[in-house]
Amino acid sequence: MVRTAVAFSPGHISGYFRKVSGATPETTGSLGAGIVIDEGVRAVASASAVPSVAVRCLGARGEVVAESTGSAPLEYVMHELGVTARVETSCRLPIGAGFGLSAAALLSSITALDALFNLGMDRAAIAALAHRTEVVHNTGLGDVAACQGGGLVCRRTPGTTGAITRVSLDETVWALSFGPLPSPEVLGSADRLAQVADACPDTCPKDLADFFRLSRSFAEKSGLIPPEVRAALAACDDAGVPASMTMLGLGVFAAGEEAGEVLAAFGDPIPLGVAREGFRLLEVRP
Structure with missing residues (x-):
C-alpha cells in the first residue's frame, strides 16, 4: 500500500x-x-x-x-x-x-x-x-x-x-455563486486595484453586523458588482437581510434567518458555518 x-x-x-x-x-x-x-x-x-x-x-x-x-x-x-x-x-x-x-x-x-x-x-x-x-x-x-x-x-x-485579529462566531452564513471571477483579472489590473483601494474601509469590524455593513459599502464603491449579483443583493435589501458580494467571485453571501430563503429565488444557496480552526493534518496512512 x-x-x-x-x-x-x-x-x-x-x-x-x-x-x-x-x-x-x-x-x-x-x-x-x-x-x-x-x-x-x-x-x-x-x-x-x-x-x-x-x-x-x-x-x-x-x-x-x-x-x-x-x-x-x-x-x-x-x-x-x-x-x-x-x-x-x-x-x-x-x-x-x-x-x-x-x-x-x-x-x-x-x-x-x-x-x-x-x-x-x-x-x-x-x-x-x-x-x-x-x-x-x-x-x-x-x-x-x-x-x-x-x-x-x-x-x-x-x-x-x-x-x-479574530472573533469567534457561532453563526451560519448563506452563500450563492453565479460563477467564477478569476482573481488575476482583478489582481493583475492596476485600474481595478486603484478603485478597490479607494473603496476599502480603513477599520476592522466590531461584530458580524458591522462586517456586513463595511463589506457592502466596499462592494458598492469597488465597481465590481455585476447585474446578477445586484439583483440578489436588492432582494436581500428588500427583506432586511444583511448581504454583500463575495470577493473575489460572482456571488452573494448573507446572514440571518431569512437569508437562505431569499437567496433560493436565485439559485441553490449553501449554508456555511464559521470555522473554529484553520488548516490541519488529518491523518497519515502507512
Missing part, C-alpha cells in the same frame, strides 16, 4: 480588501476582513516518481461531479519543496467563486506533503510558502493569512505574520 497523508484547510469569504505591494512576495499581500468558513479543501498526497495533481469538485453526497488535472501553483510548491508526489484535492464549493479555495488547496496540500515526506515544516513555514505561491501566481492576497485560524478575521498588515 502506498503511504499517503491527508490534510484539510477551511476556505475564506473576503468582505473587503486592499492590496499592499511589497518588495518581495512575503511583504506583498492585502489588508481587509473576512469570514473563515467550515467548508474548504481536502488534500491527499502520495509519493510518486512523477508529480501530478488531480482537482475534484464534489456534489452534495460526496460524488465527483467534475475533475481536472494539473495545477501550476501546486506544481510550483512541489518544485520548491524538492519532492514529487501525486496530490489529489477535493472540495464541495465552486472553484474561483470567492471562497478562498486556492489558498485552502495550497495550505492543505503543503501540510500533506510536509507530513508525507517528513519535511519538518511548522505552521508558519507552511503558511509562508502557500502565501508566496498565491502572490507569484496572482491567485490570492490575504486568504492564506486568514485560513491560519478560524472566525471573523481582520488583517491589519500584509502577509502571514502580521497583525491579525
Whole structure:
C-alpha cells in the first residue's frame, strides 16, 4: 500500500480588501476582513516518481461531479519543496467563486506533503510558502493569512505574520455563486486595484453586523458588482437581510434567518458555518 497523508484547510469569504505591494512576495499581500468558513479543501498526497495533481469538485453526497488535472501553483510548491508526489484535492464549493479555495488547496496540500515526506515544516513555514505561491501566481492576497485560524478575521498588515485579529462566531452564513471571477483579472489590473483601494474601509469590524455593513459599502464603491449579483443583493435589501458580494467571485453571501430563503429565488444557496480552526493534518496512512 502506498503511504499517503491527508490534510484539510477551511476556505475564506473576503468582505473587503486592499492590496499592499511589497518588495518581495512575503511583504506583498492585502489588508481587509473576512469570514473563515467550515467548508474548504481536502488534500491527499502520495509519493510518486512523477508529480501530478488531480482537482475534484464534489456534489452534495460526496460524488465527483467534475475533475481536472494539473495545477501550476501546486506544481510550483512541489518544485520548491524538492519532492514529487501525486496530490489529489477535493472540495464541495465552486472553484474561483470567492471562497478562498486556492489558498485552502495550497495550505492543505503543503501540510500533506510536509507530513508525507517528513519535511519538518511548522505552521508558519507552511503558511509562508502557500502565501508566496498565491502572490507569484496572482491567485490570492490575504486568504492564506486568514485560513491560519478560524472566525471573523481582520488583517491589519500584509502577509502571514502580521497583525491579525479574530472573533469567534457561532453563526451560519448563506452563500450563492453565479460563477467564477478569476482573481488575476482583478489582481493583475492596476485600474481595478486603484478603485478597490479607494473603496476599502480603513477599520476592522466590531461584530458580524458591522462586517456586513463595511463589506457592502466596499462592494458598492469597488465597481465590481455585476447585474446578477445586484439583483440578489436588492432582494436581500428588500427583506432586511444583511448581504454583500463575495470577493473575489460572482456571488452573494448573507446572514440571518431569512437569508437562505431569499437567496433560493436565485439559485441553490449553501449554508456555511464559521470555522473554529484553520488548516490541519488529518491523518497519515502507512
